[in-house]
Amino acid sequence: MRIITDKSTLLESINIVQKAVPSKTTLPILEGILFQAKNGKLTLVSTDLEMGIETTSNVDVIEQGSMVVSSKIVGEIVRKLPDSDIEIETRDNFIHIKSENSEFKVLSLSTEEFPELPTVSRDKGLSLTSSMLKEMIKQTIVAVSNDEIRPILTGVLMEVNGNQVTMVALDGFRMAVRVASALNDENFKAVIPGKTLVEIGKILNDNEDPVNIFISKNQILFHIGDTTVTSRLLEGEFINYKQLLPTEYKTKIVLKKDSLLDACDRAALFAKDSNNSIKFEIYDDVMNIKSNSDNGDVHEQLNISKTGDDIEIAFNPKYLMDALKVINKEDIAVEFTTSVSPSIIKPLNDSEFLYLVLPVRRR
Amino acid sequence: MRIITDKSTLLESINIVQKAVPSKTTLPILEGILFQAKNGKLTLVSTDLEMGIETTSNVDVIEQGSMVVSSKIVGEIVRKLPDSDIEIETRDNFIHIKSENSEFKVLSLSTEEFPELPTVSRDKGLSLTSSMLKEMIKQTIVAVSNDEIRPILTGVLMEVNGNQVTMVALDGFRMAVRVASALNDENFKAVIPGKTLVEIGKILNDNEDPVNIFISKNQILFHIGDTTVTSRLLEGEFINYKQLLPTEYKTKIVLKKDSLLDACDRAALFAKDSNNSIKFEIYDDVMNIKSNSDNGDVHEQLNISKTGDDIEIAFNPKYLMDALKVINKEDIAVEFTTSVSPSIIKPLNDSEFLYLVLPVRRR
Missing domain, CATH: 3.10.150.10 (DNA Polymerase III, subunit A, domain 2)
Structure with a gap:
C-alpha cells in the first residue's frame, strides 16, 4: 500500500x-x-x-x-x-x-487478524437530519443507566411509528423522552447501546444533512456522510415507558429554565448532608429552594406562576440539572402530583421533550 | 462585619x-x-x-x-x-x-487563630515591570528542581547588581539564566521558592506596571498593584552558577526555534526505549534527529547553519523542549563542545537568556 x-x-x-x-x-x-x-x-x-x-x-x-x-x-x-x-x-x-x-x-500489525465489521442489510431504514439526531442523543443520553446489572437500561430505546421517532432512556431515578419527525415513514423498535450513541453524537454535525439509519435483527448502522457506524443492539424488552408517565398532576409551575438551573446549582453546594437532596417549598407564586449541611445552608427564592396545590418536595439536584442543561427552551413547566410521586419537567407548550424524575424522601 | x-x-x-x-x-x-x-x-x-x-x-x-x-x-x-x-x-x-x-x-472560622503574615521591611527594594518579571519567571521556572533532597535547588536565585537582575534555576540536568534591567539600582541575592514564583507568575499581568520587590533577612515581598505577596526565602548558598558556564564551544549551529521544537516533539514520540533520549547528528549544513523504540523509529532532518566541527550528541527531548517553549525569539543558536559536555541554547545575538543542558550518554 x-x-x-x-x-x-x-x-x-x-x-x-x-x-x-x-x-x-x-x-x-x-x-x-x-x-x-x-x-x-x-x-x-x-x-x-x-x-x-x-x-x-x-x-x-x-x-x-x-x-x-x-x-x-x-x-x-x-x-x-x-x-x-x-x-x-x-x-x-x-x-x-x-x-x-x-x-x-x-x-505494522497483521491485517489478517483484524475483525470484519458485521454487515447490516439496508432494507429497513430511517432518515433524520444530523442536527436532530444530535439533539435527540444529547437529550436522552443523560438518563441512561451505567449499571450493568440491568443491561437493557444502558441503552436508549428508539421507537419508530410512521414518521414519528421516539428516543427513551431511563435509569430507575429519571427518564428522558424525546419525540421528533423523521424524513420518511418506517416501523421498528431497537435498543441502542448508550456508548454507541455518545460516540455518534460526537461525529454528528449541527447541520441539516440526512443521517440514514438501517436496522437488522441484532445490528444498527448509521450512515453519516463518508462515515458509517455499526453497532450491535441490546437484547431484551425495554421497559414499557408509557405506563410510567403520570396521567394527571396536582400542581404545575411555570418558570424560567436558567433561573431554576442556577438556583439548583447553588443549592447543590450544601446538599450533601441532607440525603444529597434539595427541598422545594412551593406556595402561591413563590418557590423556596433549601438545602443544608454541616458547613451551612442555602436558601433560594424563585418567582413562579403556579396552578393547583401548594407542595413540598425534595430532589437530587443532579437529576434536575441534567434535564435543565439539555432543554433548549427558555420557559419550562414542572408538574407535581404528591411529594413521593414522579414529577415531570418539560419545555412550556411543547411536547417534543419530557423528563420524569423521582423525588427523594427527606430525613 | x-x-x-x-x-x-x-x-x-x-x-x-x-x-x-x-x-x-x-x-x-x-x-x-x-x-x-x-x-x-x-x-x-x-x-x-x-x-x-x-x-x-x-x-x-x-x-x-x-x-x-x-x-x-x-x-x-x-x-x-x-x-x-x-x-x-x-x-x-x-x-x-x-x-x-x-x-x-x-x-465561620476563628479570626483569632488566623496566623499573621510576616512583616518585611521596605528598606531594600527593586522595581521591575510586571511583564518583565512574568517573563523572567516563565523562562527560569522550567529548570527548577522538584527534588526536596537539595532544597536550595527548588528555588530560583535572584541576583541584583546595580540595575542588572539575574534569575537562575538549575536542577542538575539543565540550567536557565535570565538577565534583565531593573527600574532602579540595588544589590542583593536571594533564593525564592519556585512555588512562590509560579503563583506570582499567575497574578502578574503582561503590562508595564512596576512591581516593587522588597527583601529582608528571610523574607521577600512582591507589591503588585493592590496585591502583596510575601514569601520566606530558601536558606543556604546557591550553586556558583557562573563556573558551570562553558567558556568556549567547538560547534555552533543557528536555526529556527519552531523547526527544532517541532522536530524534537516528533522525535520524542519514540524516545522511550533509547534511554529516553534523541540523537543529533550534525554535519555540514544538516542536522539529523533520530530516535527509536520497540514500536518503530523517527528520522528528522533540519537545515542548519553550522560553524565548527561535526558532532553527534544525544539529549532528553523534554529538557530541550522546555527551553524552546519559553524562548520568544525566532532564531536561536545552539553551542556544543563535546558529546559528553553541556550544550547551550540561546536566542541568536541576544544575551538575555541562556539555557544549559547536559547531554545523555547513548547506550
Missing part, C-alpha cells in the same frame, strides 16, 4: 475512527486502525467488537493495499506532523510515514 | 488569594481566607505559612470587622452567584452571603 494525502484529511479520519478503538482490550489487534487504499479512496476502520466505524476520504493511491497500525501511535504521529502532504507506505513489516523532513517507521 | 461589593471584584480577589491556600494542611485554619473590612476597603488574606497573599479592593463597608471563611466554600458560592451585588455579614457564628434571591449561611 502506498498513498499520499494531506494532514487535515487524514487527521479528521483518524479522529473519527478512534472513537471505536477500545481504551483497554485483551485483543491487541483492536488497538489498531485498518487502512484500506483502493480506487482513489482511503478507508479507515476500527472496532471494539460492539461498535465499528468506517470512514472514507479521497486520497492519491499510488499502490493499493491495506495495513493495520496502532491507533495511538499513528494518531500521535499525524497530530504532530506539519500541515502538509503525508505519504504512507508499507514495506516489509513496517509502515513508513513521511512528511516534509520527517520520516517515521512503525511496526 | 458587613459589606456590599460586586461579584466580579470579589471573585477576582478570591482567585488571587486562593493561590496561597494550601490544598492539604494539618492546620485547618489555613484552609480559610481572612476578610478584613475597614475604611471603605476589603482586604483578603491567605497563607500556607511559606507564602502569604493580601489583596485589597474598594467596597461599601457598612460595619467594619473581620471574619475567616473556608476558601473552598466561599469560592464555590461566589463563582455560582449571579453577576450582581453581594452582601456579606457576620452574625453570631455564621457568615451570611446574600445576592438577589440567594442567601447562604456558612459556618
